[in-house]
Every structure is written in C-alpha cells, then in structure tokens.
Amino acid sequence: MHRDVKKTIGDIKSLKIQGARNVAKAAMKALAVAAKDSKTRSAASFCKEMSHTAEALSLSRPTEPMMRNILDEAVRFASGTAKKEKNATELRRLLVLHEKEMLARLDEEAEKLAECGARIIPDGAIVLTHCHSSTSTAVLIKAKKMHKKFSVVAFETRPRYQGRITAAELARAGIDVTLSVDGGMNMFMKKADIVIVGADSVTSRGDLINKIGTSTLAHIARLNDVSFYSAAELFKYSPMTMFGTREKIEERDPAEVWDKPPKGVKIRNPAFEATAAKYINGYITEIGVIPPQSFFTMATQKLGIRLYE
Numbered sequence: 541m542h543r544d545v546k547k548t549i550g551d552i553k554s555l556k557i558q559g560a561r562n563v564a565k566a567a568m569k570a571l572a573v574a575a576k577d578s579k580t581r582s583a584a585s586f587c588k589e590m591s592h593t594a595e596a597l598s599l600s601r602p603t604e605p606m607m608r609n610i611l612d613e614a615v616r617f618a619s620g621t622a623k624k625e626k627n628a629t630e631l632r633r634l635l636v637l638h639e640k641e642m643l644a645r646l647d648e649e650a651e652k653l654a655e656c657g658a659r660i661i662p663d664g665a666i667v668l669t670h671c672h673s674s675t676s677t678a679v680l681i682k683a684k685k686m687h688k689k690f691s692v693v694a695f696e697t698r699p700r701y702q703g704r705i706t707a708a709e710l711a712r713a714g715i716d717v718t719l720s721v722d723g724g725m726n727m728f729m730k731k732a733d734i735v736i737v738g739a740d741s742v743t744s745r746g747d748l749i750n751k752i753g754t755s756t757l758a759h760i761a762r763l764n765d766v767s768f769y770s771a772a773e774l775f776k777y778s779p780m781t782m783f784g785t786r787e788k789i790e791e792r793d794p795a796e797v798w799d800k801p802p803k804g805v806k807i808r809n810p811a812f813e814a815t816a817a818k819y820i821n822g823y824i825t826e827i828g829v830i831p832p833q834s835f836f837t838m839a840t841q842k843l844g845i846r847l848y849e
C-alpha cells in the first residue's frame with residue numbers, strides 16, 4: 541500500500557483528520573497520489589489497485605458515506621475510462637486529472653452551500669452548534685461576511701472536544717462565540733433562534749447521522765420551537781440505507797472517556813447517533829435549503845443512481 545494512503549488511514553483513525561468533508565477530501569487526495577505513483581502496467585491491474593486502495597480508505601471510518609461515495613465515483617470513473625483507454629499511463633493521468641477537477645467542484649459547491657445557509661440566519665440571532673463541522677462553520681463565516689449580526693454558542697463535544705476547534709475558528713473569523721459544556725444545551729436553547737449542525741450521513745428517510753449529542757439538541761429545539769438545520773452536501777447521502785440497511789454507528793475507544801476507570805465501571809463511547817427527520821426543519825445543501833423528505837431524490841440524482849433498472 542502507498543505510504544500516503546497508509547498515513548491518511550492512520551490520520552483518519554486517530555482523528556487527526558476529522559469531520560466528514562475533511563475525511564472525504566483527504567481520502568480523495570491519497571487515492572490521487574496512489575494513482576499518480578502506481579507502477580501497474582495494464583489498465584485492468586491499475587483499476588484493481590485503485591479499487592483496493594479505495595476500499596482500504598473507506599474502511600478507515602465506517603460512518604462516512606461522503607468518503608465512500610467520492611471514492612466509489614473515482615473507481616467507477618477509472619473502470620469506465622479503462623473500457624476505451626487501455627494505456628495504463630494515460631489512464632493514470634486521466635484519473636489524477638479527474639480527482640483534481642472533483643476537488644475543485646467540491647469547493648465550488650461548498651461555497652454555494654455556505655451562501656444558502658448564511659441567508660437563513662436571522663439578523664441578531666443566537667445560533668447553537670455542536671462538534672466541529674467545516675460545512676457549518678463555512679455557513680457562519682459566510683453570514684459574517686454578509687455583515688449579519690449574530691452570536692454563536694458552540695458545545696464542547698466530549699470526549700474529543702471538537703467544539704474547541706469550532707470556537708477557535710469562529711473567533712478567528714471575528715464571530716462572537718461562546719463555548720459551553722455539553723450539559724448546557726437545554727439552558728442555552730431557551731434563548732436560541734436557530735441550530736445549525738453538520739452531517740456525517742443522511743439516510744433514505746432523511747434521518748441525520750451526526751455527532752452524539754445532536755439528537756438531544758434537535759429534541760430540545762423542537763420543545764422550544766427553535767428551527768433545527770443540518771448543513772449537508774448531497775454527497776453525505778448513504779445509498780446503503782435505500783434497502784433498509786442501517787448506517788453503522790462508530791463506537792470509539794472507551795479510554796477516550798476514562799483511561800483508567802475503577803473496577804466495575806463500564807464505559808460507552810458512541811461517536812455518532814441518528815436524529816429522526818421529523819425533528820429537522822431542513823438540510824442546507826449546495827442546491828438550496830431542502831426538506832429532509834427531498835434529500836433522497838436530490839442525492840440519488842446527483843450520485844447518478846438509477847432507481848429503476
């Protein structure tokens with residue numbers, strides 16, 4: 541296995557690279573480097589190598605359909621092109637170019653998504669957010685650039701404290717931000733106007749899989765009549781949920797919670813959880829803010845999934 545691929549897998553597993561979008565982009569870059577440096581002589585063996593590399597990267601974090609979707613797309617591109625292009629060197633060049641274009645497209649779409657999200661933040665709002673989602677922080681930073689006045693409460697997100705990354709990033713952008721312990725969710729909801737979180741995965745029913753603590757925020761948002769949105773690119777759609785398979789919820793090392801617990805104390809450390817579509821006012825996507833019920837249709841179109849064949 542290429543050393544960059546090994547390093548990326550290690551960095552994703554250790555959370556040095558975190559957040560669905562960053563994970564997907566890092567995996568894509570690693571695949572492109574592996575493609576560029578591949579020593580395979582035939583187009584068929586190149587495609588096989590790319591498929592194995594993509595699979596190894598996908599397995600580095602089970603709850604990341606954006607990474608899976610993007611890697612699958614690259615593998616499909618390679619095998620589709622290989623039907624016409626038998627020269628391995630040319631095929632490698634075309635795949636590397638394709639990945640470069642894909643990265644640029646992701647950035648363009650991220651910009652559109654940020655704009656759609658920024659527009660729904662009411663002037664003077666108190667915004668709540670959880671964990672670190674580069675997609676949600678992009679929305680907030682865009683709102684700031686549009687001269688909206690608002691403040692943010694970010695929850696610290698134990699045990700890995702990704703909320704600190706959010707708070708630091710927003711403060712650097714000049715946004716009024718407060719970091720709260722996770723237990724402050726109910727208290728801060730009482731004065732909040734809107735909740736914006738990220739997404740690791742969106743299911744066929746429009747349910748959201750995101751950092752543990754997200755469904756608590758969604759439930760108390762509903763109790764307090766506060767709008768709840770998730771900033772989610774359509775690539776976050778999980779095709780495996782189409783036939784009822786559930787997204788796997790990653791459970792991380794208990795030592796992240798308490799490294800030396802007293803005898804008899806069991807530790808659980810689920811990293812993610814599902815929030816039902818009925819608690820979600822909308823998904824902020826690159827094509828606009830859409831109801832959870834539309835996510836499936838829009839995402840399957842984008843991913844080129846043919847529903848009847």
Ligand code: RUB
Nearest residue numbers: 558559560561673674675738739751
């Ligand atoms: C991060 C997390 C984020 C989503 C979306 O969890 O739950 O909300 O991944 O992030 P972890 P993004 O830190 O365990 O990866 O918007 O950047 O894709």
